[in-house]
Amino acid sequence: MQKTLYVINPNSSQAVTAGIAAAMAPLSRPEGPRIECVTLADGPPGVQTQHDVDRAALSVHRFAQEHRGEAAGFVVACFSDPGLHMLREMKGVPSFGISECAALTALTLGQRFGVIAILQGSIARHWRTWGAMGIAQRVAGEAAIGRTVSELSDQAATLAAMVDAGKRLRDENGADVLVMGCAGMAPFRAPLQEATGLPVVEPTQAAVSMALGRIQLGW
Amino acid sequence: MQKTLYVINPNSSQAVTAGIAAAMAPLSRPEGPRIECVTLADGPPGVQTQHDVDRAALSVHRFAQEHRGEAAGFVVACFSDPGLHMLREMKGVPSFGISECAALTALTLGQRFGVIAILQGSIARHWRTWGAMGIAQRVAGEAAIGRTVSELSDQAATLAAMVDAGKRLRDENGADVLVMGCAGMAPFRAPLQEATGLPVVEPTQAAVSMALGRIQLGW
Amino acid sequence: MQKTLYVINPNSSQAVTAGIAAAMAPLSRPEGPRIECVTLADGPPGVQTQHDVDRAALSVHRFAQEHRGEAAGFVVACFSDPGLHMLREMKGVPSFGISECAALTALTLGQRFGVIAILQGSIARHWRTWGAMGIAQRVAGEAAIGRTVSELSDQAATLAAMVDAGKRLRDENGADVLVMGCAGMAPFRAPLQEATGLPVVEPTQAAVSMALGRIQLGW
Amino acid sequence: MQKTLYVINPNSSQAVTAGIAAAMAPLSRPEGPRIECVTLADGPPGVQTQHDVDRAALSVHRFAQEHRGEAAGFVVACFSDPGLHMLREMKGVPSFGISECAALTALTLGQRFGVIAILQGSIARHWRTWGAMGIAQRVAGEAAIGRTVSELSDQAATLAAMVDAGKRLRDENGADVLVMGCAGMAPFRAPLQEATGLPVVEPTQAAVSMALGRIQLGW
Amino acid sequence: MQKTLYVINPNSSQAVTAGIAAAMAPLSRPEGPRIECVTLADGPPGVQTQHDVDRAALSVHRFAQEHRGEAAGFVVACFSDPGLHMLREMKGVPSFGISECAALTALTLGQRFGVIAILQGSIARHWRTWGAMGIAQRVAGEAAIGRTVSELSDQAATLAAMVDAGKRLRDENGADVLVMGCAGMAPFRAPLQEATGLPVVEPTQAAVSMALGRIQLGW
Amino acid sequence: MQKTLYVINPNSSQAVTAGIAAAMAPLSRPEGPRIECVTLADGPPGVQTQHDVDRAALSVHRFAQEHRGEAAGFVVACFSDPGLHMLREMKGVPSFGISECAALTALTLGQRFGVIAILQGSIARHWRTWGAMGIAQRVAGEAAIGRTVSELSDQAATLAAMVDAGKRLRDENGADVLVMGCAGMAPFRAPLQEATGLPVVEPTQAAVSMALGRIQLGW
Structure with a gap:
């Protein structure tokens, strides 16, 4: 079977x-x-x-x-x-x-990855994960879009916020690859990649x- | 109140x-x-x-x-x-x-701490903690005494195993302070310190x- | 006695x-x-x-x-x-x-701490300390208020400068806990905490x- | 096509x-x-x-x-x-x-990996790779079997040397997963795993x- | 001879x-x-x-x-x-x-060095080098001037771009020493040092x- | 003049x-x-x-x-x-x-250096230096010869102890370059190099x- x-x-x-x-x-x-x-x-x-x-x-x-x-x-x-x-x-x-695998995949697509988090409050938890994985040196930074679950349903605004976070990670933190820090948003991968010019990992x-x-x- | x-x-x-x-x-x-x-x-x-x-x-x-x-x-x-x-x-x-506090205390008592673990299988988990805490560079190593819960009740043998692990951490890994990786064994702290010549942290x-x-x- | x-x-x-x-x-x-x-x-x-x-x-x-x-x-x-x-x-x-203990305390209050330094010229020295402690990965950054000893006596202006530095560390460096990089300013701890919304360590x-x-x- | x-x-x-x-x-x-x-x-x-x-x-x-x-x-x-x-x-x-992917795979199978190298002289080069990948903290160590290309053709002796290196990495360096540091030796993966009791990555x-x-x- | x-x-x-x-x-x-x-x-x-x-x-x-x-x-x-x-x-x-020696020299002139790169596309490669050297913790950041080989011949504009990059590395990344990430530009060292107030390493x-x-x- | x-x-x-x-x-x-x-x-x-x-x-x-x-x-x-x-x-x-320069020189002669210390009690201090320098990842280990100032005057015995320490650093810690952790012993550099087969840095x-x-x- x-x-x-x-x-x-x-x-x-x-x-x-x-x-x-x-x-x-x-x-x-x-x-x-x-x-x-x-x-x-x-x-x-x-x-x-x-x-x-x-x-x-x-x-x-x-x-x-x-x-x-x-x-x-x-x-x-x-x-x-x-x-x-x-x-x-x-x-x-x-x-x-998905977090571990997204990070490992990002390590093959660029040198320093940026993470687009949904909530500011999750970022410390993510850093604990990168630390436990021993890969914190490869993390350019994290940026939260700061939208609640209900706000996420406005897809255009969510994508816009993700693009904005991605550009900040690229320009201010030096990220050369992005990781989407959430499940269920695969359709945003391509436009995010397009808008930022960076490879994007859908976890x-x-x-x-x-x-x-x-x-x-x-x- | x-x-x-x-x-x-x-x-x-x-x-x-x-x-x-x-x-x-x-x-x-x-x-x-x-x-x-x-x-x-x-x-x-x-x-x-x-x-x-x-x-x-x-x-x-x-x-x-x-x-x-x-x-x-x-x-x-x-x-x-x-x-x-x-x-x-x-x-x-x-x-x-107690794990976090034991480590932080060890950082004030020596430069590289060794951890006496009870079980071999816990060591990977401990390393994840040291990584998440961002202090892995200060960890000289871990050594397990490898005794089951029931075996722990033989106090003399348990202490002897801890002394042995502590000496290995000191001599082979270069630990200059030891952390007891378990709760409930405070009476062993003084003899362990005595036997190894290193400061010992009871968590x-x-x-x-x-x-x-x-x-x-x-x- | x-x-x-x-x-x-x-x-x-x-x-x-x-x-x-x-x-x-x-x-x-x-x-x-x-x-x-x-x-x-x-x-x-x-x-x-x-x-x-x-x-x-x-x-x-x-x-x-x-x-x-x-x-x-x-x-x-x-x-x-x-x-x-x-x-x-x-x-x-x-x-x-106080520097070592402030840092160790900060490690229990957040994931990445920011240090409010008095003088720009002290920051390199602090980084040497964080490096020697093996905790540099947990440091979000440092920001100096750049006030001389005599200027520090203007308390309102000093606090304002510390709040400003704290907000920059929070917003630009991602600090989720702040360390006051000086002795003798304990009364500023509460207002600094209030103004930044982050826990603050008085060393x-x-x-x-x-x-x-x-x-x-x-x- | x-x-x-x-x-x-x-x-x-x-x-x-x-x-x-x-x-x-x-x-x-x-x-x-x-x-x-x-x-x-x-x-x-x-x-x-x-x-x-x-x-x-x-x-x-x-x-x-x-x-x-x-x-x-x-x-x-x-x-x-x-x-x-x-x-x-x-x-x-x-x-x-294969080196990068073997390491990334090992990161999902254990906390600290050991590498079985063929030649002592390659180990420094490997460490440069682990450093460039930012994952050196996850490397327990490397051990070389020290056999020349012609000696490798004696399969039984080569496997025995790999088992020996693997056991040393496990017992002395604390590796909980092993990476075979060479191509073309996939048949040794299972016996190596069997002999050491650790998961083994064939790159x-x-x-x-x-x-x-x-x-x-x-x- | x-x-x-x-x-x-x-x-x-x-x-x-x-x-x-x-x-x-x-x-x-x-x-x-x-x-x-x-x-x-x-x-x-x-x-x-x-x-x-x-x-x-x-x-x-x-x-x-x-x-x-x-x-x-x-x-x-x-x-x-x-x-x-x-x-x-x-x-x-x-x-x-020259890259390795420039970095080692910078380590004696400041605590965290910034690198002025010519091209954005070289920065990931540089980070691999800092990682392989095990000194990434000492790198404040990199900034590219983004000028092509032909554009580099306009010396005044190139120097201006380098000064701008150097100031950003100093003010936003906290660099206290700068490394010129290119050969053949030694005459810019003095004016760059003058303009930024930081020691500058010509590789x-x-x-x-x-x-x-x-x-x-x-x- | x-x-x-x-x-x-x-x-x-x-x-x-x-x-x-x-x-x-x-x-x-x-x-x-x-x-x-x-x-x-x-x-x-x-x-x-x-x-x-x-x-x-x-x-x-x-x-x-x-x-x-x-x-x-x-x-x-x-x-x-x-x-x-x-x-x-x-x-x-x-x-x-001499400590900083010896380490920087060692970084150009091998990938992981071992330090031959005179006294066990100095090793923690050295690790603080390697940490402050941000290069601890490149340190294979330290070994002390454990001889007092008066014992050092017996040159043959001192050299023998240094050779022994050097071999341990090479074989047990994986050092591929050695640093002499003391001043005034330059004549030992050549025989130490000869005996261990590793490059040796006289600080x-x-x-x-x-x-x-x-x-x-x-x-």
């Missing part, structure tokens, strides 16, 4: 999951594995605080435990990678976080692409 | 809590705050895996939420600091982790001492 | 010492130790150059040697920590520097608070 | 290329791209010195220029990544180096797997 | 070589070695891309091989140090790169000065 | 000064400056503790102030570089420390050589 790569959206927003699923289209392969994007019904509406992250971590882990048998792999589709290191304790199934695609390779290798 | 500094043992072992409480004796002050060491009944018997850590984090947070009103501060008394960054989102009550005392100072300052 | 924690102002300004002493009020404890803030009559009027620092170091050391018998501990109350590592060679009495209080804890532990 | 992912062995050894090609089997996909492993006839017999690396770089670049039209991507299959940054100046075709598979994902994304 | 220190301009511009040669005047010594500045006829007109760098590396190496017998030492006079690590494999003749003079010392030592 | 480069031995040992002076022979140049090695009569017999260092710093500074008029430059010939940053505040005369020669170059440049 074909196994499944689970892409876990740890917040309860079906819209975000749908956005992630749409971004998977170019990655599906006839020979599998199946890619299934799931919403965790018991997740918070959005992962914003550390409390959201840590609560989401357990939900993600619970889901993974329950689906371990049919899982080819797991991708945690939230830019704080909730539960990633717990999942890695499950032997035999590779697990990936869910980056992570699923790496996961598929590793599943194929059986590592 | 005098407020309370809660020292939270996130595992369910009353013996460990008792050990921590005994170590608090030199730190209690007539003018307060009260220091109360608590056991989280719903915690794991010991915090060993990342799953233990992340599960403990939520229990710690739940406890803190419930006791916020009477809390002068919180100390998370487990060397993986479960829940620390969640607690820090609660404004108005300072929170501390719960280090953390509570820093917490009391900050409570007094009202920061 | 109750021992004394000496807080040593290495410059000859009684006004600065008085300011430091005032900041100690919330930290004094009935059970001791006594906290005594001293002015070194042979110190420079202000510690500005490296020559001032190195000359002050010997005065600080001389004072400590002379008062070793009755000392519970020493705090060097100048942001360049003159003489700190000499004091640490005196076994049996713990010693602290003499941070250091004395840590010193008291360590004295209590006997480490 | 289906495009081709060129896996370029920059040395002139057909045997090495054959070894690399055999390792590609699990990675080929019906939907393409074609994976073609090529030997550069004008390359050195083995890439050992910096001169070998820099000379190989131009050969790799020349090959890539000539095959750009039909190329889906390029993988430089030598652990010194000769020519990688030149290839990245060709817009529209993604390029990867050509790691790189081709990442390349295929990126080609699929069109990044 | 007096040996020769070859200062190799790897681009084909005689004008640049003439500029370098003029800058050698204060460094020539009666007791030798002779300093000879050479143009590599087969070099690119200017070293701008990574391809230029890597191609130049082989030309530099070829020249060095041919002149090894009479060489007292080699200085690679291009800010990307093409071929430096190849030259270092030639035992018995010391080799230097060819820095490198030749270090090379002469090492030749004298016989190291 | 020809100016003088003062090489200041901050301890009171004439024998050490004589050793330094002997090492200057290959560096003297007919065209000047004169090189004069001086003993500070008021210095400690040997610089061992931080107190020695800080006390020596003021003596060094006093000497430099008094000889500023005829000075072409100053080299502080003690591996703790006492007073270096004070001297650098004297404008118009370049100053160098006073390294520093004077750099100083002469900078004096010639007028920087």
